[in-house]
Amino acid sequence: MNEKRTTLIGAGLPRPDAVDKVRGEAKYVDDLAFPGMLHGWVVRSPHPHAKILKLSMAEVLDDPDVECVVTHADIPGDNVVHVIYDDQPALAETVVRYVGEPVALVAATSRRAAKAAAERLQVDYEPLAVVSDPEDALKPDSPVIVSTEEAAEGGGNLFNTMVLRKGDIDRGFADADVVIEGEYETGYQEHAYIEPQGAIAVPEDAGSLAVYGSMQCPFYVQRAVSKALGLPMSKVRVIQTTTGGAFGGKEDVPSLICTLAALMAWKVRRPVKLVLDRGEDVLTTSKRHPARVRYRTGAKADGTITAIDVDVILNAGAYQTLSSAVLWRSLCTASGPYCVPNVSVDAKSVATNTVPNGAFRGFGSPQVIFPHEAQMDQLAVELGLDRAEIRRRNLLQVGDLTATEQRLPDSVGVAESLERATEMVDWSARLASIDAFNAEHDSLARGLGISCVIYGVGLGGKAPFLDKAGVTMKLEADGSVSAAVGTVEMGQGLTTTLLQIAAEELGISIDRLQLAPVDTSRVPDSGPTVASRGTMMSGLAILDAAKKLRARIESVAADHGISVEDIPSRWDEIASAFWLNNLDPAVEGWARTEPVSWDPETGLGDVYPVYAYATHIAEVEVDLVTGESDLIDFVAVHDSGTILNRTLATGQVQGGVAQGVGFALMEEIPQRDGVLIVNGLTTYRLPTIRDVALNMGVDFVEAEFPAGPFGAKGIGEVPLMAAHAAVAGAVSQAVGAQATRYPLDPDGVAGLLRQSEASV
Numbered sequence: 178m179n180e181k182r183t184t185l186i187g188a189g190l191p192r193p194d195a196v197d198k199v200r201g202e203a204k205y206v207d208d209l210a211f212p213g214m215l216h217g218w219v220v221r222s223p224h225p226h227a228k229i230l231k232l233s234m235a236e237v238l239d240d241p242d243v244e245c246v247v248t249h250a251d252i253p254g255d256n257v258v259h260v261i262y263d264d265q266p267a268l269a270e271t272v273v274r275y276v277g278e279p280v281a282l283v284a285a286t287s288r289r290a291a292k293a294a295a296e297r298l299q300v301d302y303e304p305l306a307v308v309s310d311p312e313d314a315l316k317p318d319s320p321v322i323v324s325t326e327e328a329a330e331g332g333g334n335l336f337n338t339m340v341l342r343k344g345d346i347d348r349g350f351a352d353a354d355v356v357i358e359g360e361y362e363t364g365y366q367e368h369a370y371i372e373p374q375g376a377i378a379v380p381e382d383a384g385s386l387a388v389y390g391s392m393q394c395p396f397y398v399q400r401a402v403s404k405a406l407g408l409p410m411s412k413v414r415v416i417q418t419t420t421g422g423a424f425g426g427k428e429d430v431p432s433l434i435c436t437l438a439a440l441m442a443w444k445v446r447r448p449v450k451l452v453l454d455r456g457e458d459v460l461t462t463s464k465r466h467p468a469r470v471r472y473r474t475g476a477k478a479d480g481t482i483t484a485i486d487v488d489v490i491l492n493a494g495a496y497q498t499l500s501s502a503v504l505w506r507s508l509c510t511a512s513g514p515y516c517v518p519n520v521s522v523d524a525k526s527v528a529t530n531t532v533p534n535g536a537f538r539g540f541g542s543p544q545v546i547f548p549h550e551a552q553m554d555q556l557a558v559e560l561g562l563d564r565a566e567i568r569r570r571n572l573l574q575v576g577d578l579t580a581t582e583q584r585l586p587d588s589v590g591v592a593e594s595l596e597r598a599t600e601m602v603d604w605s606a607r608l609a610s611i612d613a614f615n616a617e618h619d620s621l622a623r624g625l626g627i628s629c630v631i632y633g634v635g636l637g638g639k640a641p642f643l644d645k646a647g648v649t650m651k652l653e654a655d656g657s658v659s660a661a662v663g664t665v666e667m668g669q670g671l672t673t674t675l676l677q678i679a680a681e682e683l684g685i686s687i688d689r690l691q692l693a694p695v696d697t698s699r700v701p702d703s704g705p706t707v708a709s710r711g712t713m714m715s716g717l718a719i720l721d722a723a724k725k726l727r728a729r730i731e732s733v734a735a736d737h738g739i740s741v742e743d744i745p746s747r748w749d750e751i752a753s754a755f756w757l758n759n760l761d762p763a764v765e766g767w768a769r770t771e772p773v774s775w776d777p778e779t780g781l782g783d784v785y786p787v788y789a790y791a792t793h794i795a796e797v798e799v800d801l802v803t804g805e806s807d808l809i810d811f812v813a814v815h816d817s818g819t820i821l822n823r824t825l826a827t828g829q830v831q832g833g834v835a836q837g838v839g840f841a842l843m844e845e846i847p848q849r850d851g852v853l854i855v856n857g858l859t860t861y862r863l864p865t866i867r868d869v870a871l872n873m874g875v876d877f878v879e880a881e882f883p884a885g886p887f888g889a890k891g892i893g894e895v896p897l898m899a900a901h902a903a904v905a906g907a908v909s910q911a912v913g914a915q916a917t918r919y920p921l922d923p924d925g926v927a928g929l930l931r932q933s934e935a936s937v
């Protein structure tokens with residue numbers, strides 16, 4: 178299928194956005210200003226759960242710098258932040274349910290004045306009973322915190338419950354020679370994007386509104402703002418500004434931020450900017466769902482898995498936002514990239530009086546990857562098998578059925594990724610050298626960890642109506658080509674890969690193409706830029722547009738006696754022929770995935786259009802005295818189908834690995850009675866360049882996906898997902914005890930050491 182493959186596909190072309198970003202010239206939302214613009218500040222709840230008794234604003238309104246105060250009573254449309262369920266108010270009315278929940282807004286002539294006024298605004302609360310642990314929240318005597326009846330599908334604080342039932346779980350365990358059981362816990366992870374959340378709402382002509390902001394999903398924002406303002410969607414235009422990182426944290430939260438900015442702008446009919454402080458952002462916006470997972474695996478003596486039984490509980494926080502989508506990932510990927518005949522998974526997301534959690538690179542999958550990889554290692558130890566070998570014996574192959582009974586017709590490169598990764602580290606020799614090192618050292622111990630993962634690209638069966646994308650494209654009179662897409666660049670390099678696809682198909686050089694800023698008024702709803710779907714979906718759409726334009730160009734060329742081979746050299750002449758003869762130079766591209774089918778009763782079905790895979794191997798050195806772990810080598814091999822830009826794909830892997838290393842080794846936010854114990858990024862430990870193996874080995878096995886653009890799938894989230902489990906496996910091996918909770922910081926390692934001493 179790659180007969181057209183030339184130099185552009187796979188080439189490490191530089192990013193067109195790189196120079197402006199590196200020079201500090203790119204315009205992020207806080208760099209923008211509009212005439213008459215005001216600055217907003219959010220009055221937030223200091224309580225995790227409380228009744229609002231009284232809000233007095235008289236004193237604040239006297240302030241000459243203050244232009245307006247907005248409360249729920251000012252909301253012209255519905256008081257909701259529309260995401261999936263409409264359970265979250267834009268501004269609390271009678272009850273607040275988490276620390277940081279917005280209660281009122283102040284717009285003033287400066288940011289400082291808005292903040293000072295917000296601090297003076299008097300709100301009286303009556304604290305209510307708090308529940309902050311999801312298992313407590315499911316008990317019959319727990320305080321009930323959900324705001325609407327529909328929000329709790331199962332009554333009480335249960336937001337969502339999902340099941341997966343494949344085969345016969347009892348028979349699967351009866352057939353097993355060995356059964357491994359464990360309980361695993363992971364906590365919050367903060368996205369720590371470089372640019373905090375922010376938006377500017379600008380009233381425009383004829384009762385319409387434009388919203389500029391840092392975001393992943395302009396079409397979500399358009400719908401949310403139109404609901405809250407009671408405006409038709411056609412009157413709300415959303416423009417994504419240069420976005421300084423997102424990682425899932427700007428999937429749902431911008432719907433709230435932009436709605437708040439829009440409410441102020443609408444009340445005063447002036448532009449209003451709302452940019453969060455770092456501390457405010459860390460405390461009040463979504464994070465990775467803390468999870469508790471009970472996991473049981475049965476296997477034959479040769480290592481073949483016969484059954485898994487999994488129970489997942491996610492702490493969703495006070496409102497639903499994206500929890501159902503996150504939970505669905507935990508459900509569908511609980512068995513990993515392995516062929517498991519009998520599967521039972523019960524997954525729940527539960528309301529607590531804590532910040533609503535949302536998407537984070539991998540959605541709910543890292544929370545189940547840690548357990549499934551830990552159990553592979555435990556099985557290997559129990560059965561006396563090599564840890565790479567036991568994986569090899571169970572990995573999915575073309576033709577196999579996944580845990581949801583989806584048949585994999587093509588593009589399954591996981592086994593090849595394992596072979597490549599083990600070759601790159603020289604697996605057996607490396608294990609031997611680690612044994613030798615450990616024999617020589619008393620206070621240092623090295624370990625090698627391996628992980629294999631599967632990831633469904635796109636939204637799939639949970640939200641098939643989002644798996645689409647549109648593109649508009651036109652040939653300019655001078656032969657350059659302009660295009661607009663509906664998915665965003667947030668640092669991952671999407672702009673570059675989309676331009677490569679279009680340039681390849683059109684047969685022109687990449688610098689003759691320009692992508693417009695993403696603006697909802699220019700392109701049809703293209704779904705969200707999440708689930709690593711950007712390259713595949715917008716890639717297919719821009720390929721479709723380029724094919725249509727190319728066909729028109731070929732026909733105009735033929736009319737002018739220009740042969741196909743001469744098109745590149747006479748390109749400008751053809752473009753001017755379009756212009757001179759009033760020919761239509763504009764096309765639209767469209768893409769959607771093949772329908773998927775999923776049965777919520779059993780959890781079975783074709784749940785994703787295609788899967789990406791990876792194998793990672795980490796070598797760590799643990800200081801047995803201080804409990805510190807150093808990453809000394811790392812190898813990552815990915816199957817994301819055809820790699821469109823090797824440099825950018827490698828960058829995605831390096832960045833994702835860093836985030837995975839942070840998740841496994843250091844990142845943590847303690848929570849007490851609903852209060853997060855964190856002070857911005859001052860007290861949140863993030864990996865730096867020194868914590869990541871400097872000579873990381875990255876490679877790709879390209880199991881082409883025939884339905885993808887030039888055979889591509891997606892890569893964005895996968896590196897994080899695989900990395901943490903390899904690191905945890907390495908630390909566990911070094912210390913001689915299986916890790917069951919993150920982070921494996923010095924405290925975590927001390928716990929493991931006690932466990933290991935106790936077992937000798």
Ligand code: MTE
Pocket residue numbers: 422423424425537538539667668669670671706707708709710711712829832891892893894
């Ligand atoms: N890379 C950078 N530099 N910045 C980001 O915010 N987000 C990740 C990943 N890689 C992110 C990133 C997440 S969560 C997703 S879903 C994908 O990029 C989205 O982009 P894609 O669909 O183009 O892969």
Ligand code: MOS
Pocket residue numbers: 393424425426428536537538539540706707708709894
């Ligand atoms: Mo990524 S968590 O799907 O935005």
